[in-house]
Amino acid sequence: MKTIKSAANRKIIRYMTGGLLAFLALNAFGGGYYAMAGADGVPLELLEGSPFKSYFIPGLFLFVVLGGSFLFAAIAMFAGLRTAPRASFFAALLVLLWLIVQVSIIGFISWMQPVTAALALIILLLTRIRTGKTAGAALQQP
Numbered sequence: 001m002k003t004i005k006s007a008a009n010r011k012i013i014r015y016m017t018g019g020l021l022a023f024l025a026l027n028a029f030g031g032g033y034y035a036m037a038g039a040d041g042v043p044l045e046l047l048e049g050s051p052f053k054s055y056f057i058p059g060l061f062l063f064v065v066l067g068g069s070f071l072f073a074a075i076a077m078f079a080g081l082r083t084a085p086r087a088s089f090f091a092a093l094l095v096l097l098w099l100i101v102q103v104s105i106i107g108f109i110s111w112m113q114p115v116t117a118a119l120a121l122i123i124l125l126l127t128r129i130r131t132g133k134t135a136g137a138a139l140q141q142p
Helices: 007-036 056-079 084-106 112-131 135-139
Strands: none
Touching: 007 056, 007 084, 007 112, 056 084, 084 112
16 A cells, blocks of 8 residues: 655545544543443343443443543644554554454444444554554554
């Protein structure tokens, strides 16, 4: 895959990626808050067979770890920091792992699960296009 050489195109890709990261940060903060507040309307029976008795701990993880990762990656991307590709790769990978675990525990229950997965894959693709590196190589940047 070719690296985007035009400064204008690189900037567009950077801001598109940053916007998606910021959107997913807001999504994680909102979902995490909702879960920590008790996830009104979501039956606790979905957690049967899981290590959780309530949605508080998963919500806390969603809010702090995923929301924080996406927020850091968005800020890094908008600021053009050298850590931005690594941060966006890590945040996208983390949410994909979260979704795999979530679906294995509670099943497919929302249209947001595949949409979030698709956005994470788009972030990985945009990061690769912008850097011209594979996901693994983006992690090994100096």
